[in-house]
Amino acid sequence: MSTQEQQPALATLKRFYEAETAYLASGGGDFSGIAATLDPECVIYQPASLPYGGEWRGHSGFEAWMKAFAEQWSSLEVKDSELYPNGDVIVSKSHVYAVAKKTGRAADWPLLQFFRVRNSKIFELWPFHWDTATLLEALKP
Amino acid sequence: MQSSASEATPKAVLLRFYEAEANYMKSFEDNGIASFDEMRETMAPDVVLHQSPDLPYGGDYLGYEGYEQWAVKMSSIFDKLEVAEREFFEQGEKVIVVCRFITRSRINGSVQDFPMAQVVTVRNGKIVDFRPFYWNVPAYVAAATR
Numbered sequence: 001m002s003t004q005e006q007q008p009a010l011a012t013l014k015r016f017y018e019a020e021t022a023y024l025a026s027g028g029g030d031f032s033g034i035a036a037t038l039d040p041e042c043v044i045y046q047p048a049s050l051p052y053g054g055e056w057r058g059h060s061g062f063e064a065w066m067k068a069f070a071e072q073w074s075s076l077e078v079k080d081s082e083l084y085p086n087g088d089v090i091v092s093k094s095h096v097y098a099v100a101k102k103t104g105r106a107a108d109w110p111l112l113q114f115f116r117v118r119n120s121k122i123f124e125l126w127p128f129h130w131d132t133a134t135l136l137e138a139l140k141p
Numbered sequence: 142m143q144s145s146a147s148e149a150t151p152k153a154v155l156l157r158f159y160e161a162e163a164n165y166m167k168s169f170e171d172n173g174i175a176s177f178d179e180m181r182e183t184m185a186p187d188v189v190l191h192q193s194p195d196l197p198y199g200g201d202y203l204g205y206e207g208y209e210q211w212a213v214k215m216s217s218i219f220d221k222l223e224v225a226e227r228e229f230f231e232q233g234e235k236v237i238v239v240c241r242f243i244t245r246s247r248i249n250g251s252v253q254d255f256p257m258a259q260v261v262t263v264r265n266g267k268i269v270d271f272r273p274f275y276w277n278v279p280a281y282v283a284a285a286t287r
Contacts, residue, residue, distance in 0.1 A: 047277035084230035084237050091230045091237045093260060112258045112274050114239050126239075128258040128274035133195030133282065 007085035009117040012037065013092070016115075016122050028070065035059045039121040047132050051139060072139055073098040078111075090115045100138045107138035151236035151263035152229050158183040158268060166222075181205050185267040195278050197285035218285050221245035224257075236261050242275075246284040253280050 019033040044056045044065050051072055056065035077097040084091040092113040099106050109130040116124035129135055149157075161179035168175035190202040190211055198214040201207075215222070223243040230237040242257035255276035262270035275281060 049277050049279045082232070082235075084232050084235075086228070086230045089228065089230070091239065091258070093237065110272070110274070112237065112239075112260070114256075114258065126256055128256070128276065130274060131193035131195050131199075131278050132275075133193075133278040136279070 007090075008120065009088050009090050009115070010083065010085050012117045012120050012122060013083070013090050013115055023066075024076075028066070031059070031063045031066075034062070034066075037122055038062055039118050039123040042121070042123050042125070044125040044127075046127065047129070049132050049136060072101055074101045075099040088117045090117070102141055103138065105138045107135060109134065149263075149266045150231060151234060151261065152231045154183060154263045154266055154268060155229075155236050155238065155261050177205070177209060180208075183268055184208065185264065185269045188267075188269055188271070190271045192273065193275055193278050196275065196281050216247075218247060219244045220247040221252075234262055234264055236263065244281075244284065248285055248287055251284055253284055255280065 016034070016037040019037050023031065023034050038059055040058060042058065042062060044062055046053045046056070046065070048054060052065060052068040056062055075098060078094050079097065081092060081094040084093065092111075092115065094111050094113075095108060096111045097106070097108045111130065112128040114124070114126040114128070115122055158180065161183055165175045165177065165180055184205065186204060188204060188208060190208055192199050192202070192211070194200060197218055198211060202211040221244060225241045225243065227238055227240040230239070237258060237260050239256065239258045242253075242255060244253045245251070246253075257273060257275060259271065259273040261268055261272075
């Protein structure tokens with residue numbers, strides 16, 4: 001049995017990543033591919049101190065969060081990705097490289113993302129940034 | 142039957158560490174003194190604790206001595222530390238724990254109640270690396286500000 005069959009949440013996350021890559025590659029016009037991988041009641045949580053902080057709910061909330069994020073960061077690259085599945089949750093460990101759009105400052109940081117899956121769709125997403133204070137410094141005009 | 146240290150999974154080692162930590166804290170509360178020996182048993186001599194640089198106790202802490210220095214700094218800032226709702230994710234030599242971390246500032250009485258995630262690396266039955274990810278570092282900076 002493959003790992004994906006043992007851990008069905010992995011297949012969901014893979015579909016989400018593929019849809020996200022396609023969305024970003026196309027310049028972010030059609031959100032329907034990503035929406036198909038999200039539970040209608042999905043929530044993405046962001047630390048309150050960030051410019052895109054707070055809770056973003058549902059498909060429209062998720063799309064709005066992606067736009068708010070893209071207003072702050074460009075040249076986003078995610079490297080060294082490791083996945084830690086357990087039941088309906090996956091934790092992804094990676095390293096992010098990005099450039100702050102308004103200041104041109106480069107920043108990179110370790111990132112953990114906690115995904116909870118419901119009915120084969122992404123239901124909750126909690127990103128743990130290594131140091132939100134460092135991110136704010138890069139974004140500060 | 143207990144497995145030997147080298148056979149213990151990263152999660153099993155981390156649970157032993159938590160137990161030792163709880164005993165340490167209880168002894169400190171009850172008697173005002175506690176031995177670090179039980180916690181030391183769960184960590185390698187060259188253990189590294191990485192703390193996000195902008196935290197009031199930011200930076201890397203090396204070895205047993207470094208770990209103890211960090212613990213002293215933490216207790217000078219917080220008079221309550223509580224971890225709840227732990228979930229574990231294990232793979233290879235690493236275990237990731239996601240939890241709720243509740244702290245109370247000794248300095249200004251503020252309470253921080255946020256999610257937290259921590260990557261713990263275990264080799265030969267001992268913890269060699271801790272990397273905790275705080276949800277929102279500025280909240281901890283504020284906790285240490287009078």
